Amino acid sequence: MSxxxxxxxxxxxxxxxxKKIASAADRExxxxxxxxNEAGMPEKLLGQLQASNGIxxxxxxxxxxxxxxxxxxxxxxxxxxxxxxxxxFCLVVHKPAGMKVHPDGHSDEIxxxxxxxxxxxxxxxxxxxxxxxxxxxxxxxxxxYAKNDWAQLVLDKEMSGKRISRIYAAFVEGRxxxxxxxxxxxxxxxxxxxxxxxxxxxxxxxxxRILHAEAGNQASLVYLELETGRTHQIRVHLSHxxxxxxGDALYGGxxxxxxxxxxxxxxxxxxxxxxxxxxxxxxxxxxxxxxxKALVRA
Numbered sequence: 001m002s003x004x005x006x007x008x009x010x011x012x013x014x015x016x017x018x019k020k021i022a023s024a025a026d027r028e029x030x031x032x033x034x035x036x037n038e039a040g041m042p043e044k045l046l047g048q049l050q051a052s053n054g055i056x057x058x059x060x061x062x063x064x065x066x067x068x069x070x071x072x073x074x075x076x077x078x079x080x081x082x083x084x085x086x087x088x089f090c091l092v093v094h095k096p097a098g099m100k101v102h103p104d105g106h107s108d109e110i111x112x113x114x115x116x117x118x119x120x121x122x123x124x125x126x127x128x129x130x131x132x133x134x135x136x137x138x139x140x141x142x143x144x145y146a147k148n149d150w151a152q153l154v155l156d157k158e159m160s161g162k163r164i165s166r167i168y169a170a171f172v173e174g175r176x177x178x179x180x181x182x183x184x185x186x187x188x189x190x191x192x193x194x195x196x197x198x199x200x201x202x203x204x205x206x207x208x209r210i211l212h213a214e215a216g217n218q219a220s221l222v223y224l225e226l227e228t229g230r231t232h233q234i235r236v237h238l239s240h241x242x243x244x245x246x247g248d249a250l251y252g253g254x255x256x257x258x259x260x261x262x263x264x265x266x267x268x269x270x271x272x273x274x275x276x277x278x279x280x281x282x283x284x285x286x287x288x289x290x291x292x293k294a295l296v297r298a
Contacts, residue, residue: 174219
């Protein structure tokens with residue numbers, strides 16, 4: 001049975017495991033085994049659904065109470081939101097420069113989580129707002145959200161297992177050497193500056209891969225992939241090797257060409273939590289990044 005043929009009916013997800021499962025002598029045990037081994041349901045979720053009578057059969061269709069109403073967990077505040085991908089399991093939205101992903105408790109700014117809560121509300125859906133990863137406040141790009149418990153459990157595991165790919169475009173000072181392919185340096189807090197991070201032998205493992213670089217006379221355009229997701233990782237790594245991001249004053253970058261760090265999440269790819277189909281989401285460059293191309297190609 002292909003998991004691509006799933007159907008949502010209200011709060012229920014309907015699947016068709018096949019007659020062998022539907023007519024098994026011990027259908028409950030056969031169903032649990034199929035959900036775990038064939039459908040890839042997280043074991044924690046299976047236990048929760050079994051305890052709440054959230055698994056039932058309707059003819060040859062297996063029904064799971066996967067879309068029960070959940071509180072957003074954050075106040076819905078409407079603001080312009082660009083949706084890059086959405087289905088009943090996942091949402092990917094563009095995060096603009098200057099917007100935080102979630103509240104930090106120190107200000108009343110509208111965050112991406114507020115906007116996502118409003119998006120769900122406007123669609124008449126009661127869904128908890130659960131981002132899978134974050135971006136720095138002044139970095140632009142796609143952010144992935146889970147829309148149900150199955151998606152959250154699977155995507156959190158994929159994220160920790162480094163199986164969600166994030167490709168970034170950055171403009172940096174100087175000419176990136178062709179031989180620079182990987183920056184594998186641990187990152188820790190800077191005890192002299194509360195906001196900064198630094199390369200530190202006692203820090204957490206951090207690996208940034210340089211996929212391609214286009215070196216110009218005034219700056220270089222660099223495409224990078226994160227293997228880990230440490231705070232300020234790309235900014236710290238590139239600054240440490242002598243090529244700080246343009247616009248990144250915190251790490252020594254020039255502010256003359258752009259007023260924020262020149263970093264954009266260009267592409268996000270992940271396996272769909274249910275079907276395992278590879279989903280690839282591209283996010284067009286913002287205008288301020290587009291203008292920097294002239295520095296490299298002059």
